[in-house]
Amino acid sequence: xxxxxxxxxxxxxxxxxxxxxxxxxxxxxxxxxxxxxxxxxxxxxxxxxxxxxxxxxxxxxxxxxxxxxxxxxxxxxxxxxxxxxxxxxxxxxxxxxxxxxxxxxxxxxxxxxxxxxxxxxxxxxxxxxxxxxxxxxxxxxxxxxxxxxxxxxxxxxxxxxxxxxxxxxxxxxxxxxxxxxxxxxxxxxxxxxxxxxxxxxxxxxxxxxxxxxxxxxxxxxxx
Amino acid sequence: xxxxxxxxxxxxxxxxxxxxxxxxxxxxxxxxxxxxxxxxxxxxxxxxxxxxxxxxxxxxxxxxxxxxxxxxxxxxxxxxxxxxxxxxxxxxxxxxx
Numbered sequence: 001x002x003x004x005x006x007x008x009x010x011x012x013x014x015x016x017x018x019x020x021x022x023x024x025x026x027x028x029x030x031x032x033x034x035x036x037x038x039x040x041x042x043x044x045x046x047x048x049x050x051x052x053x054x055x056x057x058x059x060x061x062x063x064x065x066x067x068x069x070x071x072x073x074x075x076x077x078x079x080x081x082x083x084x085x086x087x088x089x090x091x092x093x094x095x096x097x098x099x100x101x102x103x104x105x106x107x108x109x110x111x112x113x114x115x116x117x118x119x120x121x122x123x124x125x126x127x128x129x130x131x132x133x134x135x136x137x138x139x140x141x142x143x144x145x146x147x148x149x150x151x152x153x154x155x156x157x158x159x160x161x162x163x164x165x166x167x168x169x170x171x172x173x174x175x176x177x178x179x180x181x182x183x184x185x186x187x188x189x190x191x192x193x194x195x196x197x198x199x200x201x202x203x204x205x206x207x208x209x210x211x212x213x214x215x216x217x218x219x220x221x222x223x
Numbered sequence: 224x225x226x227x228x229x230x231x232x233x234x235x236x237x238x239x240x241x242x243x244x245x246x247x248x249x250x251x252x253x254x255x256x257x258x259x260x261x262x263x264x265x266x267x268x269x270x271x272x273x274x275x276x277x278x279x280x281x282x283x284x285x286x287x288x289x290x291x292x293x294x295x296x297x298x299x300x301x302x303x304x305x306x307x308x309x310x311x312x313x314x315x316x317x318x319x320x
Binding site: 071074075078079080081105106108112113115116117119120123124127128199200 | 225226228229232233236237273275276278279280282283285286287289290291
């Protein structure tokens with residue numbers, strides 16, 4: 001939960017300012033009055049500003065999901081498609097699912113549009129709440145389908161590496177996608193994975209792990 | 224026009240000085256061209272690391288324009304030295320479409 005302080009001419013104004021900045025109705029705020037403020041004599045001498053301390057009552061996860069949905073709704077309002085957003089606070093992140101007509105416009109090439117929406121919503125919400133938020137924007141189950149195909153690709157590449165005993169490299173991938181490849185091959189003890197490259201060109205390399213037997217054989221040969 | 228409103232919302236939500244955000248709109252054939260002026264200290268924030276933020280904004284604007292069978296272009300004006308990342312971003316966008 002976050003706590004913030006507001007200072008205004010009157011308590012009423014301070015509460016209003018708090019509601020505006022936190023984008024929450026008054027009932028969802030816990031308000032503690034630090035100083036009532038006074039207008040002083042004739043409003044000139046000894047005027048003191050009112051000060052309040054505000055704690056949000058909504059747990060951060062729910063708040064983040066709610067806020068994220070608001071921002072996403074605001075963006076999607078300008079796109080001429082029938083759309084409804086479902087928000088769900090999940091463990092460690094908010095899941096936002098856009099239900100639409102399945103045109104693929106919201107996904108874009110390799111999820112480019114979906115990723116741009118996700119990036120902007122998370123940036124805007126982080127700015128507004130002052131806390132970093134983690135969220136997943138999805139539509140038509142795209143994230144799960146993509147994870148499935150990336151996983152399948154990882155296994156295919158893995159089989160090839162095992163057969164040829166040569167390392168292979170994936171195409172450039174986002175951090176999210178690389179994570180899926182690493183996880184897909186994590187339990188395969190014949191393979192090892194590593195990310196390499198800079199920025200948007202980062203890829204995953206899949207290496208064969210030499211089995212002890214083969215390693216011993218190779219050593220023998222060397223001797 | 225909705226594409227301009229969307230650009231305004233996105234840029235103002237990200238800018239430190241939303242009051243200094245100005246957007247000029249021109250329409251050529253089926254393309255909505257937007258020219259953005261912002262406070263100099265906001266330019267870096269709006270463009271982002273290697274143009275990441277401005278390109279995300281362009282992608283979302285394009286989606287809004289596509290939903291109306293149009294195209295959208297967004298240019299940041301008056302960047303002087305900082306012009307480089309944006310031009311790279313442009314090239315990326317064009318290669319993609």
